[in-house]
Amino acid sequence: MKLNIKGITIFVEDYYLSMSKKSAEIVSHQIANKPNSVLGLATGSTPEGMYKELIQLYLNKKVNFDNITSFNLDEYYPINKDNKNSYAYYMNSHLFNHVNIDKDKTFIPNGKTENVDKMCKEYDQMIYDVGGIDLQILGIGNNGHIGFNEPDVDFELTTHLVKLDDKTIEANARFFANIDDVPKFAVSMGIQNIMQSKKIILMASGEGKAKIIHDMIFGKVTPNLPASILQLHNNVTILLDKKAAKLIIN
Numbered sequence: 001m002k003l004n005i006k007g008i009t010i011f012v013e014d015y016y017l018s019m020s021k022k023s024a025e026i027v028s029h030q031i032a033n034k035p036n037s038v039l040g041l042a043t044g045s046t047p048e049g050m051y052k053e054l055i056q057l058y059l060n061k062k063v064n065f066d067n068i069t070s071f072n073l074d075e076y077y078p079i080n081k082d083n084k085n086s087y088a089y090y091m092n093s094h095l096f097n098h099v100n101i102d103k104d105k106t107f108i109p110n111g112k113t114e115n116v117d118k119m120c121k122e123y124d125q126m127i128y129d130v131g132g133i134d135l136q137i138l139g140i141g142n143n144g145h146i147g148f149n150e151p152d153v154d155f156e157l158t159t160h161l162v163k164l165d166d167k168t169i170e171a172n173a174r175f176f177a178n179i180d181d182v183p184k185f186a187v188s189m190g191i192q193n194i195m196q197s198k199k200i201i202l203m204a205s206g207e208g209k210a211k212i213i214h215d216m217i218f219g220k221v222t223p224n225l226p227a228s229i230l231q232l233h234n235n236v237t238i239l240l241d242k243k244a245a246k247l248i249i250n
């Protein structure tokens, strides 16, 4: 089912698998149209299926990552890139190790740097220098975060150090042996980095995301629900499974 609400294109797919295939299709079309695209990448559970589909498309010679540059949204801080819970490790194991992307052109905030401010500025500059992000992939936190832009009184604009919300720490504890092992901080692209992307796709699956999806589309734009800012972007596609779309379809 395809909807258009407030100028936002929304695809509602029956299941997580079909949602993942649809998002992989959008990414592969982007690459076909612009082989040297700059992709903004997300981690977490939601895009795992999309990455699996992209690997399949690559193995079937339907997509070529040869000229792709990528920037990940975020990374825990502090964390080593060979730690299994780092997003650097996630990207290698879920995508980069399985396709022909040039790893020298894949960028993830450095979770181990001693000079976070400098690293953040350099990250913004690198995004700027390649001409910005063509297609940004997003998930959404239960609290409405995108990247690790947590609910706040202001929007953080550029790449920055974030203190993670208790809700985020709780939600992400499932990946760690113990909740105390979840890093308390992360480095995240800011709202301006995300909003300057030429196109954005946001994915969500499962009933647990239904309320936040409803609120981000129908609520007012506020830094207290960071994803609500996407109402103001002119090229956003939201991909949902039926459960996540529960409150927006009748």
Ligand code: F6R
Pocket (backbone or CB within 6 Å): 041, 042, 043, 044, 045, 046, 047, 073, 074, 138, 139, 140, 141, 142, 145, 146, 147, 148
């Ligand atoms: C991950 C990220 C986060 C996740 C969000 C949803 O790079 O930026 O915003 O997209 O926390 O996570 P999942 O998909 O695990 O529900």
